[in-house]
Amino acid sequence: MTIAGSPAVATNVGRPLVGGRRFSLDWLGAVPFLVYVGLFLLLPSAIVGLGAFFNADGSFTLDNYAHLSRSYVVKATIDTISLSVVTAVIGAALGGLLSYAIVTGSPNGLLRRLVVSASGVLAQFGGVTLAFAFIASIGPAGFVYLFAQAHGVDYYAHGIWLFELPGLALVYLYFQIPLMVLVFLPALDGIKPQWREAAESLGGNTWHYWRHVAGPILFPSFLGAVLLLFANAFSAYATANALINQGQPVLSQQIGGALSSEVGAVEPGFAKAIAIEMIVIVTIVTILYSLLQRRTARWL
Amino acid sequence: MRNLTRHLGLAVVAIFVTAACGSAGNNASATCTESAVKTATSASACGGMDALVAAAKAEGKLNVIALPRNWANYGAILDGFAAKYSIAITSDNPDGSSQQEVDAVKQLSTTSRAPDVLDVGMAVALVNTNLFASYKVATWGDILDSQKESTGLWFQDYGGFMSIGYDSSKVPTITSIDDLKGSAFRGKVALNGNPKQANAALNGVMMANLAEGGSLDDISKGVAFFHDLKKAGNFVPVQATTATVKNGTTPVVFDWDYLSAEHGTDVPAWKVFVPSNAVLGGYYAQAINKNAPHPAAARLWEEYLYSDEGQNLWLVGGARPVRQAAMEKSGTINKTAAAALPPVKGTPQFLSDAQATTAKNFLVANWDAAIA
Numbered sequence: 069m070t071i072a073g074s075p076a077v078a079t080n081v082g083r084p085l086v087g088g089r090r091f092s093l094d095w096l097g098a099v100p101f102l103v104y105v106g107l108f109l110l111l112p113s114a115i116v117g118l119g120a121f122f123n124a125d126g127s128f129t130l131d132n133y134a135h136l137s138r139s140y141v142v143k144a145t146i147d148t149i150s151l152s153v154v155t156a157v158i159g160a161a162l163g164g165l166l167s168y169a170i171v172t173g174s175p176n177g178l179l180r181r182l183v184v185s186a187s188g189v190l191a192q193f194g195g196v197t198l199a200f201a202f203i204a205s206i207g208p209a210g211f212v213y214l215f216a217q218a219h220g221v222d223y224y225a226h227g228i229w230l231f232e233l234p235g236l237a238l239v240y241l242y243f244q245i246p247l248m249v250l251v252f253l254p255a256l257d258g259i260k261p262q263w264r265e266a267a268e269s270l271g272g273n274t275w276h277y278w279r280h281v282a283g284p285i286l287f288p289s290f291l292g293a294v295l296l297l298f299a300n301a302f303s304a305y306a307t308a309n310a311l312i313n314q315g316q317p318v319l320s321q322q323i324g325g326a327l328s329s330e331v332g333a334v335e336p337g338f339a340k341a342i343a344i345e346m347i348v349i350v351t352i353v354t355i356l357y358s359l360l361q362r363r364t365a366r367w368l
Numbered sequence: 369m370r371n372l373t374r375h376l377g378l379a380v381v382a383i384f385v386t387a388a389c390g391s392a393g394n395n396a397s398a399t400c401t402e403s404a405v406k407t408a409t410s411a412s413a414c415g416g417m418d419a420l421v422a423a424a425k426a427e428g429k430l431n432v433i434a435l436p437r438n439w440a441n442y443g444a445i446l447d448g449f450a451a452k453y454s455i456a457i458t459s460d461n462p463d464g465s466s467q468q469e470v471d472a473v474k475q476l477s478t479t480s481r482a483p484d485v486l487d488v489g490m491a492v493a494l495v496n497t498n499l500f501a502s503y504k505v506a507t508w509g510d511i512l513d514s515q516k517e518s519t520g521l522w523f524q525d526y527g528g529f530m531s532i533g534y535d536s537s538k539v540p541t542i543t544s545i546d547d548l549k550g551s552a553f554r555g556k557v558a559l560n561g562n563p564k565q566a567n568a569a570l571n572g573v574m575m576a577n578l579a580e581g582g583s584l585d586d587i588s589k590g591v592a593f594f595h596d597l598k599k600a601g602n603f604v605p606v607q608a609t610t611a612t613v614k615n616g617t618t619p620v621v622f623d624w625d626y627l628s629a630e631h632g633t634d635v636p637a638w639k640v641f642v643p644s645n646a647v648l649g650g651y652y653a654q655a656i657n658k659n660a661p662h663p664a665a666a667r668l669w670e671e672y673l674y675s676d677e678g679q680n681l682w683l684v685g686g687a688r689p690v691r692q693a694a695m696e697k698s699g700t701i702n703k704t705a706a707a708a709l710p711p712v713k714g715t716p717q718f719l720s721d722a723q724a725t726t727a728k729n730f731l732v733a734n735w736d737a738a739i740a
Contacts, residue, residue, distance in 0.1 A: 140736035200611060208555045208604075209616030228555045231605045313562055314605035315736050329565040330467070331728045332491060 113347060120340035132337040136345055141322060148302060148319045149349065151233055155240040156297035162241070163248020164290065170249070171256040184253070187246035194243050199310035202239050206230060231312055239307060244297050251296060255289035287364050295357045299350055319346055405664045409520060410504045411671060414664075417506070420671070421453065423664035430457045430665040433472055433483040434464035440526055440626065441685025448681060449672050455665055466492035473499050478659045484666035486655045489567055493522040493653040494721050501658040503667055505674040510694035514718060515651060525673060526626075526687035527651030529642045529712055530568075530575035533628030535619040537637040545579040545593070545643050548620065554601050558608040558618035559594075560627070563731050571650055572622030573735075574719065574727060578646035584719055587727040588734075595738040603739060610634065624650060625710045626686040644714035651690065651718075676700040683709075 120132045135141070170180045206212045208228050216223060229235050259282055267277040305320040312318075316325050319342060326339035400408070400419035408414035414423070424430075430449075437443030450457050458481075461468060466488040473496075476482035488496075497517065504520040516523035532542055540552050548557050561569035577583075577590025597603040608618040614634040621628060625640050632638040654673065660666040672678045679689035680702040688709065695701040719727070 140740070143736075143740065203606065203612065203617050204615050207615075207617050209619075224555065227601050228604070310607075312605045313607035314559065314603075315739050316562070317740070325562065325564055329728075330465070330489065330491060330567050331563070331565065331570045331731075332725060333564050333728050333732045 113344075116340045116343050117347075120337050120344055122337055124334075124336065129337070132335070132341040133344075135335075135338050136341055140316075141319075141342065141345075144317060144319050144322050145345065145349075147233060147317045151237055151240070151318070152298045152301040155237050155244050155301045156294050158237075159241055159244030159248050159297050160252075160290065160294045163245040163293075164252055166245065167249050167252045167256050170253065171259075183249065187249040190246040191243050191250055194304065195306035196310040198239060198242060199307050202230065202235075202242075202311070233317060236308055236311055236317070239311060240301050240304065244301065247300060248293055248297060251293045252289065255286055255293075259285065284364070288361055291357060291361060291364065295353065298353060302346070302350060400664060402663070405667065406660075407501070408663075408667065409502045410508075411506060411667065414667075417671070420664055420668055424455060424662070424668040425453060427662040427665045428455060429662050430455050430669055431460065431482065431484045431661065432457055432669075433460045433486065434462065434466070434469045435459055435487060436462045439685075440687040441681050444684070445673070445678060445681045448677070449669060452672070453665075453668065455668075470496050470499065473657050473659075478661075480661045482659060482661055483657055484660040484662050485669050486657065487525065487652055488522075488655065490524075490651070490653055490721070491567065491724065493655060496655075497521045499658060500655040501660065501663075503656050503670060505670050507674045507691060507694075510674075510691040512690075515690055522653040522655045524651035524690050525654045526682045526689050527649060528624045528626040528686075528688050529710075529716065530571045530646070530648040530650065531623065531625040531628050531640045531642045531710060533613075533621045533623055533625075533631055533638060533640045535613075535616070535635050535637055536639045537635075538616065538619040541639075542620075542641045545576055545646070548602060549596060549600055551600075553620060555604055556618070557597055557602050557620045558604045558606060558612070558622070560608050560621060560623040562607070562735075564728070564735055567650070568623055568627070570724070570727060570731065571624075571648055571719070573731065575622065575643070575646045575648045578648060578717065579643045584717060584723045585726060587730050591731070591734055591738045598739045605739065613638075625712075626688065629686045629710065640710040642710055642712045642714075644712075647712055647714040647716045649716045649718050680705065 121128055121130070123129045123131075166183065170183050173179050202210075204210050207230055208224055213224065224230075230238070263281050264277055267281055272280070303320060305318070305324065308318040309321055309324065316322050323339045323342045323346075325333075326335045326342065328334065399415035400423040402423070405414050405420070405423055408420075411417045411420045414420055432446070435442040435446065437446070446457055446459060449455065460472070460481075460483065464472075469483060469486045469488055470492055472483055473486065486500075500521045502520040505523070508516075508520070508523075511523055532545070532548075534542055539556060540547070540550075542548070547553070559569040559572045560566065563569040563573045573590040573594060574584070574587055575590070576593040577587045580589040580593050582589035594603060604618055606612055606617055608621040608623065610631070612618040613621060613631045621631075625642060628638075628640050654670055656663075656666045656670065673682075674691065676695060679691050679695060680700075682689045683692070683702055683705040686709065689695070692701065692706070696706070
C-alpha cells in the first residue's frame with residue numbers, strides 16, 4: 069500500500085545568497101525535490117515504459133501493449149477501477165462523517181484522541197494479516213459466521229461474497245475509513261464555529277450553512293481526500309492477493325502474476341505494460357481531479 | 369596511530385592467508401585427488417568409495433542451500449551425514465526457492481561460499497544444466513530412465529503424487545474427484561497457489577484433468593472441472609496455507625501428498641486421497657554445482673542421499689524416494705514408513721517439459737476467465 073502525497077515546495081526563500089541581479093538562485097532550493105522526483109518517479113516510469121517495448125530476448129515489440137486487450141486484463145481494469153472508486157467514495161463518506169463527529173466533540177476529549185490514534189494504526193493495517201483477520205472472523209469458517217449460522221442467519225446463502233469483489237471492498241474499507249479520518253480532520257478543524265453563528269444570525273438555517281459556507285470550503289479537501297483514497301485502493305496488492313488468490317481480479321496482481329511464475333509463465337514486458345496502464349489511469353484521474361478542483365475553488 | 373593501522377592490516381592479511389591454506393586442504397594421502405574429483409563422474413572413477421570418503425573428509429566442509437529442516441526430513445539427513453563423515457555442513461537460506469538456489473550458484477560462482485549441491489524443481493533443473501557437473505551415484509541403475517538425465521547432470525531424488533487432502537470431520541469421505549461437485553463441499557475446495565504461477569497448483573489442475581478423462585497433453589478438462597466447481601460455489605479462491613487449513617477455511621486442498629500429510633499435525637482428522645485414475649507424480653532433482661568448492665564432499669553427499677540410509681530418511685519424512693520400488697524389491701525399505709504413506713493404486717504418470725509448457729500456456733489464456 070503506498071500513499072501518494074504531493075510535497076509542497078517553499079519557493080519563497082527571500083534574498084538570493086549569492087549572485088547579481090540577472091540570475092535568481094531561488095530554484096536551488098527545489099533541486100533536492102526535483103532530483104528526488106526525477107530519480108524515484110520519472111526515471112523508473114521511463115524505464116518501465118520503454119521496457120514494455122521489448123521482448124524477453126531484447127528485440128523490439130508492440131505485443132506487450134497489444135496484450136493489454138486480453139479479456140482478463142480488460143476485466144481486471146474495470147474491476148480495479150470500480151473497486152477503487154467504490155471504496156474511495158464510501159470510505160470518504162463514512163470517514164468524513166466520523167471526522168465530523170469527532171470535531172464536534174471536545175478538542176482534547178478522550179474520543180478524539182482514541183479515534184485519531186486508532187486511525188493512525190488502522191490506516192496502515194493491510195496485507196496478509198488484515199485479509200486473514202477477515203477470513204478468520206467473518207469467513208465461511210470464521211467464528212462470527214458460525215455463530216450467525218447457529219442462530220439462523222446465513223449471510224453466505226447466495227455465495228461466499230467475502231472472496232469476491234464485494235468482500236475485497238469491505239476489507240479495503242477497513243483501512244480506507246481511518247485514512248480518511250487522518251487526512252480530512254485537519255480540514256474540518258479549520259472550520260470556525262463563528263461562521264455558523266454568522267450564518268444563523270443572518271437568518272440562515274443548517275442547510276444554508278452547509279450549502280453556502282461549510283460545503284464549498286470543505287469540498288476541495290474532500291475531493292483531494294477521495295483522490296488519495298482512490299490511489300490507495302488502486303495500488304493495493306498484498307491484501308487482494310491474500311484474499312482472492314485465484315483469478316487475480318486486481319491489476320496489481322496481474323503484474324505480480326506476469327513477473328513471477330515457477331511454471332514458466334513469465335512475461336516481464338507485459339508486466340511493464342500493465343504498470344504503464346495503471347500510471348496512465350492514475351494520471352487521467354489526477355487531471356480530472358485538478359479540473360474539478362479548479363471549478364469548485366472558483367467561488368472563493 | 370599509523371603504525372597501529374599497518375599492524376592491524378598485516379594481521380588481517382595473515383588471517384586470510386591462513387584461512388585460505390586451511391580450506392585448500394591437502395589430499396596427498398587420498399588416491400582421489402582434488403583435480404580428479406572435480407570431473408569424476410562416479411565414485412569408482414576416483415579410486416572407489418573409500419578414496420572418495422577420504423577426499424571428502426580432507427575437505428571437511430559441505431555447502432547446501434534451500435533445505436528446510438522440517439521438509440522431507442532434511443534435518444535428520446543433514447545431521448546423519450555430518451555425524452557419519454565428520455563433515456561440517458553450512459546450510460544457507462533454508463527456505464529459499466529453486467530459482468534462488470540457481471541464482472546463488474551463479475552469483476557466488478567459484479567462491480568458497482557457493483553451494484556444492486542443489487535440490488531443485490524439474491522446471492529449474494532442465495533450463496540450468498550448464499551449471500551442473502555430471503555424476504552417477506552407485507545406485508544409479510535403480511533410478512528409472514525417465515527420472516534422470518542420461519549423463520547424470522540431474523537425477524530425481526524424492527517426490528510424491530498429487531492428492532486431495534481433506535478434513536474428514538468437516539466433509540464426507542472422498543472416493544472420486546466428482547464428489548467435490550456435491551453440495552457438501554460448498555465453499556470448501558482450494559488449490560495450493562495460482563496454477564499460472566505455482567507448480568503444485570498447475571499439477572492440481574492437471575490431476576483433475578486426468579481424473580475427468582483428459583490427457584497430459586491437454587489440460588482443458590481440468591480447467592472445465594474447476595469452472596464447474598466455481599459455478600457450484602464450491603471453489604475457494606484463497607491460497608491454502610497451514611493457517612487456512614487449521615482454521616477451516618480450506619478444508620479440502622489439492623496438493624502433493626507428502627506436503628498435505630503434514631496438515632495432520634494441526635488437523636487430526638486430515639486424510640489424503642490419491643484418485644486411482646489420476647496418479648500424477650512430481651519429483652525434485654539433485655544436481656552438483658560444476659564449480660563446487662568441495663567437489664568430493666558434494667559427490668559423497670549424493671552417495672549418502674541415494675544409499676538405503678538416505679532414501680529411508682526421506683521416506684520417514686513422508687516423501688517417496690526415487691529408489692523406493694527397487695528397495696521394496698530388495699527388502700531394504702523402511703516398511704513402517706512406507707506403510708504410513710497415503711495408499712496409491714494405479715499407474716503413475718509424469719508431465720514432460722513440453723507437456724508442462726502446453727498446460728501453462730493454456731492456463732495463462734483461460735484460467736482467470738474460467739474461475740472469475
